[in-house]
Amino acid sequence: MSLSDEARRNRAYWNRKSDEYQERHAEFIGRPEPRWGVWQIPESELSVLGDVAGRDVLELGCGAAQWSILLARQGARVVGLDNSERQLEHARQNMAKAGLDFPLVHASAEHVPLPDGGFDVVFCDHGAVAFVDPYKTVPEAARLLRPGGLLVAQCGGRGNIARFHAAAREVGAAEPYADHLVGWTGPWNFAGAEETAERLERAGFADVDTWLEPYPVTPDDPPAFVRAVCLRPHLERLPAELHDRFVEAVCSVSGSELDYVRLNIDARKPS
């Protein structure tokens, strides 16, 4: 199956970053129970997935499968999908440590090589839905779900780090960065709640609930964090000798708080 340019770039990025990501966030993503998003709110409190025992569950962008392993322990028949082979190597190691074995699929969530209607739940916590064009993932999720099946996802929503991006644009508009950055709009697509709901309804979903939640975050080490996460696409366009100066300049304009906004998606395919 052919990969989009964005998915190819994203695959190369996650293959490169996987080891560091798994090490740096081991505690956060190695949670002892399923917990959602940056808030780490326990699924047992929110109950958005419901009882997964005996259900077919697909995780889009499973990374090292920490979420999938927890759901498999609850009796779900899980399939983990990820675009990065290195992330899936970590998933295999974690499954072996947990004494579990379930299918892992190496593919982009844009085109999932699985048959129609095989899942009761398709979910994503800061995985593929955060990186892929929703015009592709939403119809794919609708195709993969059985009638009555549930789609649950969380990703960046409209206004996500808008203040931070404005600071990066301001710095990037001046020399020596302008040649590399002016006119470039970046790979982001932070959808609003209403347009996402319309998209879901057009793809045939019902009981659609979408909402935005502002979640300002101050990382422990803002320059290191924004270099690794928020400014990564900018730095890929800049020569290496400009990286330190650019990160420092953007941080001094933006301040250390990042204005994250999360988009929550909860929708059901009609029975």
Ligand SMILES: C[S@@+](CC[C@H](N)C(=O)[O-])C[C@H]1O[C@@H](n2cnc3c(N)ncnc32)[C@H](O)[C@@H]1O
């Ligand atoms: C921030 S990581 C999160 C992984 C996991 N959900 C977790 O909580 O640790 C994002 C994951 O999405 C995957 N991803 C990005 N684009 C994807 C795509 N087009 N299809 C499938 N997975 C994708 C990456 O390879 C990476 O493993």
